[in-house]
Amino acid sequence: MKFSELVLEKDLLKAVERSGFEEATPIQEATIPLVLAGIDVIGQAQTGTGKTAAFGLPVLQHIDPAKNIIQAVIISPTRELAIQTQEELYRLGKDKRAKVQAVYGGADIRRQIQQLKHNTPQILVGTPGRLLDHINRRTVDLSLVNSLILDEADEMLDMGFLDDIESIIESIPPNRQTLLFSATMPKAILRIGEKFMMDPQVVKIKAKELTTDLVDQYFVKAKEFEKFDIMTRIMDVQAPELTIVFGRTKRRVDELSRGLEARGYNAAGIHGDLTQQRRMNILRKFKAGQLDILVATDVAARGLDISGVTHVYNYDIPQDPESYVHRIGRTGRAGHHGTSVTFVTPNEMDYLRVIEKLTKKRMEPMKPPTEEEAFNGQISSALVDIKELVENTSTERYETQAKELLEQYDAVDLVAALLNNMTKDDASQIPVKITPERPLPRRKKNNHTGNYRRSNKNWRPKNKRYDDRRRFDKNQEADKHKHRTKKRKFTIRQK
Secondary structure, three states: OEHHHOOOOHHHHHHHHHOOOOEOOHHHHHHHHHHHOOOOEEEEOOOOOOHHHHHHHHHHHHOOOOOOOOOEEEEOOOHHHHHHHHHHHHHHOOOOOOOEEEEOOOOOHHHHHHHHHHOOOOEEEEOHHHHHHHHHHOOOOOOOOOEEEEOOHHHHHHOOOHHHHHHHHHOOOOOOEEEEEEOOOOHHHHHHHHHHOOOOEEEEOOHHHHHOOOEEEEEEEOOHHHHHHHHHHHHHHHOOOOEEEEOOOHHHHHHHHHHHHHOOOOEEEEOOOOOHHHHHHHHHHHHOOOOOEEEEOHHHHOOOOOOOOOEEEEOOOOOOHHHHHHHHOOOOOOOOOEEEEEEEOHHHHHHHHHHHHHHOOOOEEOOOOOHHHHHHHHHHHHHHHHHHHHHHOOOHHHHHHHHHHHHHOOHHHHHHHHHHHHOOOOHHHOOOOOOOOOOOOOOOOOOOOOOOOOOOOOOOOOOHHHHHHHHHHHHHHHHHOOOOOOOOOOOOOOO
C-alpha cells in the first residue's frame, strides 16, 4: 500500500516523499489507519520495520501546532532511541511546524528545563527515568496529553523500568490514546495492555517474515580463543560495507574495537559506560559512512535505525533467541539483502538450535577462511578501490611526478607497493588478546521451552517421579517429628 492511500495530511505526505519512501511497511499499513481512528494499538514487530513512522505519522496528524502544550508523550528505553525518535519526528513534522523535544539522562537537566519552559513542544520524547524526574520537579505539564506511546516496551521491562512507566502513565489523563510497541510479547506487556489500554487492537508482524527472507544466516563453530582471528579473516573475504559486531559485555566491546583498530580496520565501540557525547559522535560517523565497523552491546544498539548495514557479526551468541532476532534485524532492511555470521563455541550449540527453532530457518555452517583466502579477499577489495580511485581522480596535476616515478621504478613494483599499502597484515601477524568471558550455562536437555533459568537455582525440570518421591520424603519427615512438643519447630528445606 502506498502512503498516499493512508489518508495522511499533505504536509506529512510531502515529508514522507522527501525521505524517499513510497510504500508503507506491513506494520505501518496495519497500524496507521487504526491510530488515525483513535484506537489503542499493541504492535509487535522487530526493530527496522518502520515502527517510528507507524506511530509518528498519525500522532503528528493529531497534534495542533498552534497550541504550545505537550499533546503526545513517547517513552523510549535508551537515550539513543529517544534522540533518533525525536530526529525522525522532527523531519516528518517539519512542514507542519511541529515541535519535538527529547529528554534523557546524561544531559544537563537545567538546559532541558529551560527548553521546556520557553519552547514547549507538542511532542515530548524521553527515557523513563528522566521523564519521571521532570514530572516530580513539575517542569512538564502532562494534563492535556492525548497520545501516549511506549516504544520497545519489552526492552524497558528488561531494564527494570516497569514502576517508572506506571508512575508516568498515572500522571497522564485516562481519556488518552495509548500505543504500545514491542518486539516480543511477554505476559508483563499484556498486563500493561489490560491495565492501561482501552480495548487495544493487536498488530503482529511475524519474526520469520523479518529474518529469513532477506538475511543470509551463517554460523562458525570455533573455540573461544579462535574467534577473533577467524572473524577478521571472514571480514577480509566478505568485504562488508557497513558492519555491526555484537559483544555480550562492555569489556568485550572495548577489547574487540581496540583489536579491530590494531589490525587496520575502521572500527569503534559503544556501550552504556561511554559519555553521551562520545556515543553520539560514534553513531554520527557510522551513519555518515565515516566508520566501517560498529561494535556494540545489545542494550546500546537497541532501537538504532541505521540504513545500509550489510553485515552483522555475533561475536558472542545471545543467551535468548529474541535478542538474536533484534541483532540481525539491523541488516536486510528496505528490500536489501544482508548477511549475519554467528560464532558458536562447542558447548553453545544448544542455544543455536533454539534460535533456529524460533526463526524457522537453519543457519548454514561456514568454514573458517585460510590465510590465503583472506589475502585474496583483501586484494580483490583493493583492486575495486583502485579502479574507483582512478576513475574519480583528475590526474593532470600529477603527470610530472608520475613520469619521474616510472623512470626510477618498474611499473609493476609501483602497483605492488600500492596494493601492499592498501591491504592489511594477516591476523596471525598482529596478536590480539580478547579476555574469555564466562561461558553460557549448558541448557537442560529436557527443557524444551527455550527459557534460560540462570537466576533460579532451585529450579528443576518437571519430572513426575521426582516430584512424587519428594512429596513422600517430606511426609515421612513430618510424621517422624509429630511427637515433638510444639515449641520445637522443624523446617523442611527444599534443595
